[in-house]
Amino acid sequence: MSERGDGATASTDGGGDRRPRWRRGRVLAAFAVLTALVLLFHRQIPNTPGRLGSLVESFLPWSWVVLVVLFGLGLLRRAPLAMLAALLPTAVWAHQCGVLLPEPRSDGHDLVVVQHNVSDENTDPQGTPRSLSGPSPDLIALEELLPKARAVYERGLAASHPHHAVVGTVGLWSRYPLTGVRAADIKPAGITEPWNRGLRAVVEAPQRDIAVYVAHLPSVRLDVGGLESAWRDESARRLGAEVSAEKTDTVLVVGDFNGTVDDRGLAPLTSQLDVPDRGFAFSYPAAFPVARIDQIMARSANVGPIRTLPATGSDHLPVLARIALDDPVSAAPSASRDRSTR
Structure with a gap:
């Protein structure tokens, strides 16, 4: 690790990448934002061609797999920016799909x-x-x-x-x-x-x-x-x-x-x-x-x-x-x- 004159800390971790740690993972961060937008506005995805919108909606709960991959890649690259950005689609998933998680069983039924x-x-x-x-x-x-x-x-x-x-x-x-x-x-x-x-x-x-x-x-x-x-x-x-x-x-x-x-x-x-x-x-x-x-x-x-x-x-x-x-x-x-x- 080396110290730069502008006060930022550069790192040679991850195969000699000398960029400041906070600047790494910008592509992953952009993909995380895109994932959040897809989750948030999936109703606006056109259904043609191939009924793409319905296909996305059918497997909406499984989007957590993408979130795990984003966090994993961010951790592997030691990219705080990517991991922080991955919190955005995670929050959207929790809002939309987290309500599907089981709740305590109630006996109030007919x-x-x-x-x-x-x-x-x-x-x-x-x-x-x-x-x-x-x-x-x-x-x-x-x-x-x-x-x-x-x-x-x-x-x-x-x-x-x-x-x-x-x-x-x-x-x-x-x-x-x-x-x-x-x-x-x-x-x-x-x-x-x-x-x-x-x-x-x-x-x-x-x-x-x-x-x-x-x-x-x-x-x-x-x-x-x-x-x-x-x-x-x-x-x-x-x-x-x-x-x-x-x-x-x-x-x-x-x-x-x-x-x-x-x-x-x-x-x-x-x-x-x-x-x-x-x-x-x-x-x-x-x-x-x-x-x-x-x-x-x-x-x-x-x-x-x-x-x-x-x-x-x-x-x-x-x-x-x-x-x-x-x-x-x-x-x-x-x-x-x-x-x-x-």
């Missing part, structure tokens, strides 16, 4: 709901119903329910959930009677083959009637051109229109939506429903979950923190949420929390 894509290739269809009924949920929503497996789930859930309805490949099992069962029209116009993955039923719960929609939105694909989600987005718009037209005040919307709650493709739903702000509960793929695409949303009710249940024979993990119904005097269809900064 319903317990389990959501699970059981997979059309489930390796343990006999054990899956036992696993799903273990937490004593009031409602169990299932997707990818093939006709040949339907009887297995009916037998496995009959004792704990005597009321059920199945439409196409989606089903709802309930402790309470079901009425008004019908298909929900969420089929994209471009799908020509037989396809029925939406169900609407009214649960006659002790507190009040609750309209429940169970849906399995089309898959999205990630390729060199970006994220292909046109059918998923169209299906979400159709489901959002059904929910908007629903006359029953209290509504639950559950299913495999093939998207996270931050994905703008699900805005037709998240803009009018309450979604949980806490609980990462990554549900897919089961072997190494990277995103929660299995969702539980509500109108005139509050969805508590979502958590995952132990793996079944599916490629998805089941998710569970406790639902607190709004006061019936003040309950009214209302928009969910403003997620424009999420």
Whole structure:
């Protein structure tokens, strides 16, 4: 180390770099600021080409990996400027994604709901119903329910959930009677083959009637051109229109939506429903979950923190949420929390 005449301290650490220590890492610092801007203004990222905005939003919680890399490189280069700048995107992440961290479980709830894509290739269809009924949920929503497996789930859930309805490949099992069962029209116009993955039923719960929609939105694909989600987005718009037209005040919307709650493709739903702000509960793929695409949303009710249940024979993990119904005097269809900064 040497002393310069202007009073600044220069260092030869890191391969002979003689710049003052405080001036090192300017490129890393600039990248940290850019990362913070992306996190803060991700809603302004255009969705073309390749639905880039939706792609960024789908993996928003994983941006912590970039933050770790920034801190690590700053530490490796002994660059205080870079490490200080990395605090900016860290603060933004904590504001936007930190609210997803689990909070203490509350017993103040009216319903317990389990959501699970059981997979059309489930390796343990006999054990899956036992696993799903273990937490004593009031409602169990299932997707990818093939006709040949339907009887297995009916037998496995009959004792704990005597009321059920199945439409196409989606089903709802309930402790309470079901009425008004019908298909929900969420089929994209471009799908020509037989396809029925939406169900609407009214649960006659002790507190009040609750309209429940169970849906399995089309898959999205990630390729060199970006994220292909046109059918998923169209299906979400159709489901959002059904929910908007629903006359029953209290509504639950559950299913495999093939998207996270931050994905703008699900805005037709998240803009009018309450979604949980806490609980990462990554549900897919089961072997190494990277995103929660299995969702539980509500109108005139509050969805508590979502958590995952132990793996079944599916490629998805089941998710569970406790639902607190709004006061019936003040309950009214209302928009969910403003997620424009999420």
